[in-house]
Amino acid sequence: MCLAVPALVTSVEGSSAEVEAGGVSRRISIWLTPEAKPGDYVLVHTGYAISIVDEVEARETLVLLEQLVAASGGEGGSE
């Protein structure tokens, strides 16, 4: 649904974590993702991490997208 932003976990303390995204830092809760550790990226929604970002999948998605557009003969679009 909504606004969830990928942020880097920089430190963990109990059920809280300090995260950083684009230079902005905030204290959030990892109550819902207790396995999050420094170095992980998490999706942050209303101050809670709701999911750990799968970085491998993230890269693969971009590769997939490139393949997808290459398959259509590399047209630049009608713009």
Add this chain to the structure above:
Amino acid sequence: MKFIDEYRDADLGRRLAARIRDRSSRNARLMEFCGGHTVTILRHGIRQVLPPTVEMLSGPGCPVCVTANSDLDRAIALAGERGMIVATFGDMLRVPGSYSSLQEARASGADVRVVYSALDAIEIARRNPDNPVVFLGIGFETTAPAIAASVLEAEQRDVANYFVLPMHKLCLPVIRALLESGEVRLDGLVCPGHVSAVIGSLPYECLPQEYGIACVISGFEPLDVLQSVAMLVEQIESGCPKVEIAYRRGVRPEGNQRALEVMNTVFEPCEADWRGIGVVPESGLRLREEYRRFHPETVVKVDVPPPREAAGCICGDILRGVKTPLDCGFFRRVCTPDRPVGPCMVSAEGSCAAYYHYAGGEGASAE
């Protein structure tokens, strides 16, 4: 920003759009369930780069828009109670209830505070131990686990004056209700990415199986939405509807089990009144018995006046995808973001607000 910028690559986006135009030969009627997707689509002008065969309809996935007047009226009545502090996400502030809004209540002296997180509301409760603090629990499965966690945390930290008014909604029951009603014929569904980060992909399996519609779970950046539309078109062209996850970096088939556990510890499903749709069984959440003490009405009973709908408002039809904002006689003439008649015009991701802000209200975006 990492994991955001890459999915806004303009060049890749244009090429993806070209690919969709290439591949699409059959008519594809797609609904983006989630208001966040409606915003991405309108903000980046995605409709303009899609072929005429692909039609995008906005669905009821705006938790603010689908909150029934009776629920909002209750929240406003609580705000009117002496000493009560109401904490809410910003989305709800300007939504018109039957007679008033939280913003108007605040202007009349009610203590209504906008917060970013339920945790902020707990802080407010801690700093004001003599005042009951009610947090308005809205949102789908993306948000409900977080609110549930806040209840558990308040319990753990002994914050006795923290309360939650649960108005949460669940996605699948209402998607099924929409499809059952037969009012809207769909070929595909752009599924909510962050709800799915919590519930996973399995709950959607019934949709291709029982209704034959293609389903793709989508992220929120423009490339994510384009990728999802491309995948839906593929499914439709090949006649093989199924559930696919496009948003692989955020969603796993099993979802976030822990988040679901937390949500189910504090809440249980109940029937819910969806604006414009009516009562849908098992589509809302209420506090379980053991957490009922977190309901504000355990400390203060409020008189809620009988709800009434604004005459002529067709937000309900718009939410069901049966009409568009352009079909509404009030749109732009009477109902504007400054003077909204219904919630679809107020919520940042309500269809009408999105059309008004990004499409100029005159119809298709200015060319």
Add this chain to the structure above:
Amino acid sequence: MQNRILLAHGSGGRLSHELVEKVFLPLLHNEFLSRLDDSAVLDLSGRVAFTTDSYVVNPIFFPGGDIGRLAVYGTVNDLAMSGARPLYLSVALIMEEGLPAEELHRVVTSVRDAAEEAGVKVVTGDTKVVNRGSADQLFINTAGIGVVPEGVNVSGANARPGDSIILSGTIGDHGIAVMSQREGLEFSTPVKSDCAPLHRMVADMLEVCAEIHCLRDPTRGGLASTLNELAVQSGVGIAVEEEKIPVGDGVRAACELLGFDPLYVANEGKLVAAVPEEHAQRVLEKMRQDPHGAGAAIIGEAIAEHPRRVIMRTLLGARRVVDMLVGELLPRIC
């Protein structure tokens, strides 16, 4: 001096005088203020620009500035947007009973520093104190007087189709800096308010191009609201390109996190100019030489089509309308 401001400090009696003598005069003294007359008598010739603004920012101290600095630069900039050379300011304070004297001192020191930096004099002032709860710590009103040089004719109504629209730098810094300190939203960010006086840059711009059509500073309501104002006042359409609008990383990140659109976030040290196309490059280069215009960019143009509307070309090459801000800027979850 007491530790806190009391109602008596505003009553005109002994404590009021003590406030003037112990806080205002030592910091703001000049030949006008020191006379302590009821009005300042000024010698002006030419076209006089006159403006006023009230400052109610909360919190009063934020990264990159405070309400005092804002109150000076904001009014200096309003004068500069008419092409005027800012000269004199009035400063009126409304203080909430209980305001710590130390905070008042900090704010007035900022006023002093900002006035010095901008080369303007605070020539008259007023202070009032209201009951606790009747004002949010401190409100400031400043009125400003400046003189518009011969031949300069800048107005929001002057934009013409074909004009280049130039933005002096990144958007959203001030709003995000202030927002980061608000209760319920606290986050730490390197973003600082961009609060700055722009009159020298404006004077330089007018030197290379006397025919600048419009100047406006995009404060509350952000760039989007200001562009809409210009479009409506001038009766032209404005077309901008999303890729050309500079947004700092920290602002983008904060906006993503909270659900804001940088186009609507306040700025306090930026301007938008509508300049005849043939002069745009020279004006741009001049701006980039100024410390407050280093990030200047041409972001679009005024056009004859869809008058009174602002249209943006998105990253995907599609077009969307950019509306004015509606309501207040609120963080959202959806």
